Amino acid sequence: MLTIGTLSKKTGTKVQTIRYYEQIGLMPEPGRTEGGQRRYDNAQLDRLSFIRHSRQLGFSLDAIRELLDLSDHPNRPCHEADAIARRQLKQVEQRMARLKALRTELKRMVHECSGGRTGDCKVLEVLRDHSECLTEHEEIGA
Amino acid sequence: MLTIGTLSKKTGTKVQTIRYYEQIGLMPEPGRTEGGQRRYDNAQLDRLSFIRHSRQLGFSLDAIRELLDLSDHPNRPCHEADAIARRQLKQVEQRMARLKALRTELKRMVHECSGGRTGDCKVLEVLRDHSECLTEHEEIGA
DNA sequence: GATACATCCTCTAGCCGCTAGAGGTTCAAG
DNA sequence: CTTGAACCTCTAGCGGCTAGAGGATGTATC
Numbered sequence: 338m339l340t341i342g343t344l345s346k347k348t349g350t351k352v353q354t355i356r357y358y359e360q361i362g363l364m365p366e367p368g369r370t371e372g373g374q375r376r377y378d379n380a381q382l383d384r385l386s387f388i389r390h391s392r393q394l395g396f397s398l399d400a401i402r403e404l405l406d407l408s409d410h411p412n413r414p415c416h417e418a419d420a421i422a423r424r425q426l427k428q429v430e431q432r433m434a435r436l437k438a439l440r441t442e443l444k445r446m447v448h449e450c451s452g453g454r455t456g457d458c459k460v461l462e463v464l465r466d467h468s469e470c471l472t473e474h475e476e477i478g479a
Numbered sequence: 480m481l482t483i484g485t486l487s488k489k490t491g492t493k494v495q496t497i498r499y500y501e502q503i504g505l506m507p508e509p510g511r512t513e514g515g516q517r518r519y520d521n522a523q524l525d526r527l528s529f530i531r532h533s534r535q536l537g538f539s540l541d542a543i544r545e546l547l548d549l550s551d552h553p554n555r556p557c558h559e560a561d562a563i564a565r566r567q568l569k570q571v572e573q574r575m576a577r578l579k580a581l582r583t584e585l586k587r588m589v590h591e592c593s594g595g596r597t598g599d600c601k602v603l604e605v606l607r608d609h610s611e612c613l614t615e616h617e618e619i620g621a
Numbered sequence: 622g623a624t625a626c627a628t629c630c631t632c633t634a635g636c637c638g639c640t641a642g643a644g645g646t647t648c649a650a651g
Numbered sequence: 652c653t654t655g656a657a658c659c660t661c662t663a664g665c666g667g668c669t670a671g672a673g674g675a676t677g678t679a680t681c
Contacts, residue, residue, distance in 0.1 A: 386609070415602070
């Protein structure tokens with residue numbers, strides 16, 4: 338049986354985060370000692386590893402909830418899991434495309450800065466005037 | 480003089496967001512009508528455009544605060560603005576590198592899914608077992 | 622058995638950058 | 652003078668944690 342601290346170290350998850358996952362129902366309520374401290378078993382270690390690994394791959398907690406559910410039912414068809422992963426892949430690709438455009442613009446800004454006064458600074462000038470940009474980059478979130 | 484709604488449309492910023500920027504001191508307090516409604520001038524329109532454009536390029540509100548401050552003092556040397564932009568560029572490049580690794584992994588997962596039962600699903604298998612991954616992808620945030 | 626002290630507990634509040642909604646007021650057109 | 656769109660303030664919520672207060676427990680050592 339593992340304490341929350343041990344689980345924390347083994348999975349690289351902060352103690353508070355583990356408790357948070359329990360609170361939102363992503364991790365099950367573990368057993369407790371007489372004094373009320375949490376004790377975990379290996380199934381729970383595996384579950385947390387799954388969650389963490391999924392987070393590292395960028396899945397949202399909601400997506401992970403679905404994936405865990407699928408993982409808990411090995412006889413269901415797996416196209417749903419596949420769909421979730423494809424969705425995630427698509428998102429990653431969209432974000433990459435956006436970042437690529439941003440990088441281009443930032444590089445140009447930085448290269449053109451001649452190191453004089455802020456009044457003539459190309460960086461600030463570009464920020465002031467979107468029409469100096471080569472690309473559109475409308476979306477802000479994500 | 481512009482109403483907040485007009486300013487909103489001109490800059491593509493939601494009304495609440497404009498008020499939020501005022502609240503956190505990023506936008507100055509505008510003039511008011513007798514009845515208490517906000518009225519903006521062109522300087523404020525420019526400022527908001529600057530903010531929005533910077534956001535589109537991924538700058539944090541804190542970074543934008545610095546940039547605005549620099550922009551307000553045209554006689555200072557501009558290496559600070561340059562440094563902020565370089566920092567931002569670096570961040571973008573790091574995020575791109577991370578996303579690239581994620582994309583590789585996700586692609587592999589999706590390609591290897593044979594469409595059977597979840598019990599044999601490659602997607603779920605990879606999530607269960609990090610050692611099946613080709614790349615490390617440790618960081619979660621950002 | 623006492624003591625020390627690391628780890629655990631719950632609870633609340635905060636981070637970023639907004640966004641939504643309730644409930645009420647003002648402005649401008651007709 | 653009435654309508655109704657747009658405005659006002661205020662509070663609370665999103666995701667995904669993170670930090671800290673203030674107190675209880677567990678384990679190793681004497």
